[in-house]
Amino acid sequence: MVFESDLPETDVERYSRQIIVPGIHVRGQKSLGDSGILVVGCGGLGSPAIMYLSSCGARRIGLVDFDKVEIHNLQRQVIYTEADVSQHKVVAALSFVRRANSSVEVEGYNEFLSRENVERIINPYDVVLDCTDNIHTRYLLSDYCKALGKSLICGSVLRWEGQLYKLTPNGPCYRCLFPNIKTETMTCEDAGVVGPICGVIGSLQALEAIKTITGDVEPKMTIYNGMTSDLMDFKLRTPKHGCSVCSKKCVPESSSFFMPPCTSATDLEDPDVDTVEWEDILDNLESYFLIDIRSPIQYEMFRVKGSVNIPLIDLPGKTGDIDASGKRIGVICRRGISSKEGAWILKRSGIHAFSVNGGINGLKNQLRKARQAESASG
Numbered sequence: 001m002v003f004e005s006d007l008p009e010t011d012v013e014r015y016s017r018q019i020i021v022p023g024i025h026v027r028g029q030k031s032l033g034d035s036g037i038l039v040v041g042c043g044g045l046g047s048p049a050i051m052y053l054s055s056c057g058a059r060r061i062g063l064v065d066f067d068k069v070e071i072h073n074l075q076r077q078v079i080y081t082e083a084d085v086s087q088h089k090v091v092a093a094l095s096f097v098r099r100a101n102s103s104v105e106v107e108g109y110n111e112f113l114s115r116e117n118v119e120r121i122i123n124p125y126d127v128v129l130d131c132t133d134n135i136h137t138r139y140l141l142s143d144y145c146k147a148l149g150k151s152l153i154c155g156s157v158l159r160w161e162g163q164l165y166k167l168t169p170n171g172p173c174y175r176c177l178f179p180n181i182k183t184e185t186m187t188c189e190d191a192g193v194v195g196p197i198c199g200v201i202g203s204l205q206a207l208e209a210i211k212t213i214t215g216d217v218e219p220k221m222t223i224y225n226g227m228t229s230d231l232m233d234f235k236l237r238t239p240k241h242g243c244s245v246c247s248k249k250c251v252p253e254s255s256s257f258f259m260p261p262c263t264s265a266t267d268l269e270d271p272d273v274d275t276v277e278w279e280d281i282l283d284n285l286e287s288y289f290l291i292d293i294r295s296p297i298q299y300e301m302f303r304v305k306g307s308v309n310i311p312l313i314d315l316p317g318k319t320g321d322i323d324a325s326g327k328r329i330g331v332i333c334r335r336g337i338s339s340k341e342g343a344w345i346l347k348r349s350g351i352h353a354f355s356v357n358g359g360i361n362g363l364k365n366q367l368r369k370a371r372q373a374e375s376a377s378g
Helices: 009-019 025-034 046-053 071-075 089-100 118-122 135-148 195-213 244-248 278-283 296-301 312-317 338-348 359-377
Strands: 036-040 060-064 105-109 127-130 151-158 161-167 220-225 230-235 274-276 288-292 328-332 353-356
Touching: 009 025, 025 195, 036 046, 046 060, 046 089, 046 195, 060 089, 089 105, 118 135, 127 135, 127 195, 135 151, 135 161, 135 244, 151 195, 161 195, 195 220, 278 359, 312 338, 328 338, 338 353
Parallel strands: 036 060, 036 127, 060 105, 127 151, 274 353, 288 328, 328 353
Antiparallel strands: 151 161, 161 220, 220 230
8 A cells, every 4th residue: 555644544634734844743643542531511602612612633532511502692602503502501502513523532421510529520630621701610620630640621601701710630729720719790791701612612622622622731811802902921939838729639538629519499598588480470460569689681682561670789779668558579680590689688678579580591491481382383
């Protein structure tokens, strides 16, 4: 045979434009083929990362997510289509990868990442991408990646901005940089995000994964401002002296660091706060005084006719202004979680109120099902 190469012929044909790049070449391409990359979170950050990692020659990819595709995801989660709505993200993402590159060995983990399963899931992989944009998961992954000698690349986005942290085995862990976990952080759900910002940061995460596998293991932080187009890189300091994770190469005993954020309305259920279903409200709408505690922009986009908007942060100072005229008070939020806190605030002020189960999302789902049933019967 005349043809000879250190790579399979199919790889030479497929990845030739990448192989000729300094810093990759044949050796780097072989390293990609021999390495495993785990993407935790198949959403706005995970989507572009998955897209580029599945196309670059990374032979083993793992995908972790427990959520389903929703219609509002499509604005920024670019590997999904309308046909994927209501399907588990991992299932749809696996299908995308297999269509994009049949040579990739891809495995899905349709489960919520926790202290109980994190070591089992990340252990087979060399590089981990934290695409969850969730502070609790970031500490969890950082602690275990440091203990197991894995590189971790974290991404976060909000509004017009994004950040990236590249944490390598010999550099600082996330706990070195931020010893105290923030209990209150703004999220995309509350503050919003511009879709292409997810594309930029998710793509940078994929790029840093490729660079890490091909030899660049310098820990760093990257900040991107999409409004001004500024991109800034910062070298990270050495591990912090006395860090419990870096010094002992073990995970802290306290499980309080790993309490996940609320994922359903029942997580914050308080027996002293009464709840009400949308069915009762819609059947007796004139008997209810509805307080929507979401942000003004969320209220402006979609609201119940006749409801009043008092953001949760303003509610404690507004209780004296509430005049329900003898009606039952219902507190509305996005998913029926924060409304429990709102009802509790009113209760402490001597005002009896109900938390509306399911929130605005529950109402939307109910109205959608009603329209579908009407179309089917018609």
